[in-house]
Amino acid sequence: MTDSEFDEGMYRMRSGDREPLKTIYQDYIGFIYSTVFSVVGNKENAEDITADFFIKIWEQADKYKPGTGHKAWMSRIAHNMAVDFLRKRKRETLTDEMESASDEDNTKGGKSIYDTQVVNPVEDEVVSDMTLQQALQSLSEDERVVINMKIMGDMTFKSIAQAMGLSMGTVTWRYQSALRKLRKYGYE
Amino acid sequence: MNRNFEQEYREMMNKQTPDLWDRIEAGVKASDRSNSVITGIDDLRKETEIKKEKKRFPNYYQVMAVAGVAACFAVLAVGAPAVKQSMHMEKEAEQGLTEAGLELPEDSSSAAVTSFAKSSSEKESSSAAEAQNDESSSVQAEASSSQVRTANEESSSKMSKKPEKEAAKDDSSATASQLNHDDEASSQPVQKTADSTSVEASSEETASTSAAESTTKKKKKKTSSSDGHDVAVTSDADAQSGKPESDLETVAAKDDAASIAQADAKAQAEAEVKAQAEAEAKAQAEAETDAQKAEEEKKEPVTYTGIVAKVSSMKESDGAIIYTFKVISDENGNFSKNKKIKVMSSESLEKGSSYVIAFLDDGTKKGSSTLYKLIAVSDFETE
Numbered sequence: 001m002t003d004s005e006f007d008e009g010m011y012r013m014r015s016g017d018r019e020p021l022k023t024i025y026q027d028y029i030g031f032i033y034s035t036v037f038s039v040v041g042n043k044e045n046a047e048d049i050t051a052d053f054f055i056k057i058w059e060q061a062d063k064y065k066p067g068t069g070h071k072a073w074m075s076r077i078a079h080n081m082a083v084d085f086l087r088k089r090k091r092e093t094l095t096d097e098m099e100s101a102s103d104e105d106n107t108k109g110g111k112s113i114y115d116t117q118v119v120n121p122v123e124d125e126v127v128s129d130m131t132l133q134q135a136l137q138s139l140s141e142d143e144r145v146v147i148n149m150k151i152m153g154d155m156t157f158k159s160i161a162q163a164m165g166l167s168m169g170t171v172t173w174r175y176q177s178a179l180r181k182l183r184k185y186g187y188e
Numbered sequence: 189m190n191r192n193f194e195q196e197y198r199e200m201m202n203k204q205t206p207d208l209w210d211r212i213e214a215g216v217k218a219s220d221r222s223n224s225v226i227t228g229i230d231d232l233r234k235e236t237e238i239k240k241e242k243k244r245f246p247n248y249y250q251v252m253a254v255a256g257v258a259a260c261f262a263v264l265a266v267g268a269p270a271v272k273q274s275m276h277m278e279k280e281a282e283q284g285l286t287e288a289g290l291e292l293p294e295d296s297s298s299a300a301v302t303s304f305a306k307s308s309s310e311k312e313s314s315s316a317a318e319a320q321n322d323e324s325s326s327v328q329a330e331a332s333s334s335q336v337r338t339a340n341e342e343s344s345s346k347m348s349k350k351p352e353k354e355a356a357k358d359d360s361s362a363t364a365s366q367l368n369h370d371d372e373a374s375s376q377p378v379q380k381t382a383d384s385t386s387v388e389a390s391s392e393e394t395a396s397t398s399a400a401e402s403t404t405k406k407k408k409k410k411t412s413s414s415d416g417h418d419v420a421v422t423s424d425a426d427a428q429s430g431k432p433e434s435d436l437e438t439v440a441a442k443d444d445a446a447s448i449a450q451a452d453a454k455a456q457a458e459a460e461v462k463a464q465a466e467a468e469a470k471a472q473a474e475a476e477t478d479a480q481k482a483e484e485e486k487k488e489p490v491t492y493t494g495i496v497a498k499v500s501s502m503k504e505s506d507g508a509i510i511y512t513f514k515v516i517s518d519e520n521g522n523f524s525k526n527k528k529i530k531v532m533s534s535e536s537l538e539k540g541s542s543y544v545i546a547f548l549d550d551g552t553k554k555g556s557s558t559l560y561k562l563i564a565v566s567d568f569e570t571e
Contacts, residue, residue, distance in 0.1 A: 018216060025209055033208075034201040043204065051208045055215035132196050151194050152201060187193035 001027045006070035013061040021058055031071075031152045032078045038144040039082035049085055053078050071153050072163040079145060079164065135185035143178035146171055284451025492560070493546040494519040496568055499539050500528065508532050510554065511562075516542060530554055533562035542568040 001009075001024070009020030032053055037046040056077065064073070136144060149155045149163065157175070161168040179187075497513035504510075515527045523529065531547050544567075547560035 016220075018213070021212075021216065022209065025212060029208065030198075030202050030205045033205045037201075037204070047206050047208060051211045051215060054208070054212040055219055058216045059219050132193070132200055135193070136197075147197070148201075151197050182193050187191050187196075 001070070003067065003070055007064075007066035010061050010064045010066070010070075013058060018058075021054065024057070025054055028074060031148075032074065034148045034152045035075055035078045035145065036082045038148040039079060039141060040086060045085060046082075049078070049081050053081055056081070069159055069162065071155050072159040075149055075153060075155070075160075076163040076165075135182055135187060138181050138185065139178050143174050143181070146174045147178050150175060281448050281451060284454065285447045288447060288450055288454070489548050489550040491546065491548050491563065492518075492520070492522055493564075495523060495545050495547075496542060497529070497545055498542045499537050502537070502539060505532075508534055509536070510559065511537055513543075513545065529560060530557055531560045531562045533565070535562065535565060537565065544568050 006024065009024055012020045029050070033046055033050045036049045036053070037043070040046050040049065053074075057074070139147065145164065146160055149160045150157075155163070157168050157171045160166075161171045164171065495513075495518045496516040498516055499511050500514045501512040502509050503512075509532070511531050511533060513529050513531055515523045515525055515529065517525065529547075531545065532552075537543060543565050545562060546564040547562050549558060549560055552559045552561070
């Protein structure tokens with residue numbers, strides 16, 4: 001979907017037309033879901049946040065400014081929603097820990113799947129038999145977001161930097177750092 | 189073993205991506221319903237805000253009341269200068285009355301009117317006394333010839349012995365008796381002063397009539413106040429005879445009108461005098477400026493010399509001859525060739541002869557052309 005098509009769809013959504021929303025959903029569900037999943041690392045939470053994301057787009061269709069780059073706009077919203085979710089749940093988790101410090105199950109489902117597993121980044125060794133999931137676990141959250149936007153969103157470093165509010169050098173460095181880590185797992 | 193991370197990552201994410209459209213559609217519907225509710229709430233808020241705004245504005249009656257008050261203020265603002273002007277005119281009228289030696293009767297009290305009438309009668313009586321003295325002296329002269337001198341002397345001495353006020357009262361009452369023939373009481377003092385002799389009575393009668401005449405003459409001299417004085421005397425008599433006060437009020441009103449008319453006439457006369465003085469001063473200034481201009485013109489005569497001209501015609505006028513020269517040449521270049529100039533001279537010049545002339549231009553004009561005065565002339569051919 002081009003920017004002009006997205007802008008037109010958002011314009012129609014303002015008048016209550018749901019068809020553009022379905023088109024946007026079909027085109028970008030994978031991108032949004034992966035973006036959210038790269039942050040939260042949990043399937044159920046990622047589904048909830050993704051569903052809320054599209055509802056939010058519907059509700060805020062009149063606030064969209066055409067010509068600003070729809071992928072960057074959507075990825076920024078999705079990333080912020082995922083980060084807000086994590087912050088909110090972290091506060092709830094801390095409160096629960098204070099209430100029952102001895103309860104060890106409180107971390108179950110509360111943390112990202114990437115945090116629950118121990119990552120042992122031995123940069124000099126190449127682990128060829130590790131799965132993709134293990135390779136992703138070796139990346140930091142910021143690196144995963146950049147890789148996801150680059151692969152799933154076909155976004156340029158400039159638009160990624162715009163979406164995350166970072167400089168293009170930072171985004172490029174994070175991308176290169178992620179590739180270096182993935183090479184250790186046999187990926188090119 | 190090299191693996192393509194991008195491809196594997198995309199396949200994994202596409203496999204993991206759930207179908208969330210039903211949830212999303214349900215959420216959109218729910219949000220629409222909530223939006224409609226919110227919209228309804230917003231509408232209610234707007235309505236209440238509109239009602240509040242309407243309450244802020246005053247209703248029809250309040251607006252009308254405010255407009256009425258504003259109109260009253262406007263009327264006062266417009267009418268105040270007119271009232272001030274009328275008050276100013278009243279003040280001017282009062283001032284005019286005081287200048288004329290008259291008093292404005294306050295309200296309509298009979299006391300003020302009677303006092304005014306008394307003052308006027310006193311003035312009349314004093315003038316009448318003076319006139320009577322003159323008349324009595326004349327009567328004395330007549331009486332000396334008709335052997336009634338002693339009686340008149342007695343009467344005159346009695347008159348002189350009498351206080352002035354009494355004499356004035358008597359004379360005023362006498363005047364009143366002359367003007368109002370029905371008033372019999374006023375004739376009694378005259379009879380008292382005349383003692384019992386008929387000659388005295390006749391002399392007194394002549395004196396009283398002459399006094400009355402003199403007063404009436406003086407009244408006539410006072411153009412507008414004469415009527416008022418007559419009425420005042422009558423009112424005095426009326427007051428003595430006990431007539432109602434309404435007549436006095438009418439008298440006072442007439443006095444007011446007369447005094448105002450007198451003040452107006454005085455102001456008009458003053459204005460005329462001023463206008464005449466201004467016109468005279470203006471005419472004098474204009475005459476002075478004209479005289480100055482004439483003098484200036486006369487002060488700057490221009491002399492022209494070395495002009496060779498031929499006499500084309502001549503005409504006698506007031507003992508002098510006005511020659512019409514035709515310019516042949518001018519060494520100074522003031523006159524062009526063949527230009528005709530009129531020169532007045534007492535010398536006899538021949539028509540058709542050419543001369544070298546010098547003449548003066550002192551501003552004198554003959555018709556539309558300038559009339560020069562010949563200073564020197566010599567025969568052109570002889571030179």
